[in-house]
Amino acid sequence: MIKKDFQEKCLSEETIFRGKIIGVYKDTVALPNGEKAAREFVKHPGAVAVVAIKEEGLLLVRQYRYPLKGDLLEIPAGKLDAGEAPGDCALRELREETGYRGDLTTLGAYYSSPGFSDEVVHIFWARNLVWDPLGPDADEFLEVEVIPWQEALQMAAKGQFRDAKTALGILLVQGALK
Amino acid sequence: MIKKDFQEKCLSEETIFRGKIIGVYKDTVALPNGEKAAREFVKHPGAVAVVAIKEEGLLLVRQYRYPLKGDLLEIPAGKLDAGEAPGDCALRELREETGYRGDLTTLGAYYSSPGFSDEVVHIFWARNLVWDPLGPDADEFLEVEVIPWQEALQMAAKGQFRDAKTALGILLVQGALK
DSSP: OOGGGOEEEEOOOOOOESSSSSSEEEEEEEEETTTEEEEEEEEEOOEEEEEETTTTTEEEEEEGGGGGTEEEEEEEEEEEOOOOOOOHHHHHHHHHHHHHEEEEEEEEEEOTTTTBBOOOOEEEEEEEEOOOOOOOOOTTOOEEEOHHHHHHHHHHTTTTTOOOOHHHHHHHHHHOOO | OGGGGGOOOEEEEEEEESSSSSEEEEEEEEESSOEEEEEEEEEOOOEEEEEEETTTTEEEEEEEGGTTEEEEESEEEOOOOOOHHHHHHHHHHHHHHHHHEEEEEEEEESSTTTTBBBOOOEEEEEEEEEOOOOOOTTTTOOEEEEEOOOOOOOHHHHOOOOOOHHHHHHHHHHHHHO
């Protein structure tokens, strides 16, 4: 564990924004040396992502990502609803986005941007896929793309996936398959 | 590429917060079906992270991460200064946080949280490490930890690193070393 005197102590909290998805805060903290500093950060409900491989290949989802002002190819993923267990969320998102359900194995839970956000992404591996669709969210528009698994591995190794959880999920399953 | 009609068109922009590090915005957009929706998002300057392996093992940094209210073990990393090239930033952060410089190879650039942020993390591999320290930032308090490379690989495979860029960087170097 970290030396106790590395902790930053909260002196005052300021709520900047309580949004539908994110909350934004600016706290004043005491640093280990006694100086004051500001800490801007984002609270997020957490998310899931799922590596699901059919005979034809890896199931991917292409969608418009507004923060990037462009589209992005990702493994199926989504935010946790209030009180929702990560495994339930992963199954729901997989069914909504690809139409498949599967047996889930956890591949870990990861902080996506710990410098400014508490978001945790729970990554799962879905096996024994069966068709069992659930309608997508009303404001979700996406296309499923299937990439042969060996090709997906090569793309991940070459840094060709632009989404961190997608590259990480693929490489974790590659290791687990050995 | 994505179907053109998946794009979300900005109807109006609202600036919520211009912080020292992040900017927070809430835009109203037109969805492909003509409906309106709100999009909350965070602009971030981008970041770098560096996988650096000495004979003794992988160089890691443990530091207090205020959004998590706890400490986290990560590869050396940091935010891009305005106008700074990712490679220059990687070298600077590696020197500031561990005291070493090295020859850099890119391992890709990844969106860390594309659902709500435009943050890109540029991951590098640093080789031929030589001691060439640069003082850390005044408000940065951290400890360097060295973990034998084979142990780091096992920890990454088991999901024992809680930081996404750290697990991803380690697995990318594992693939490149084969």
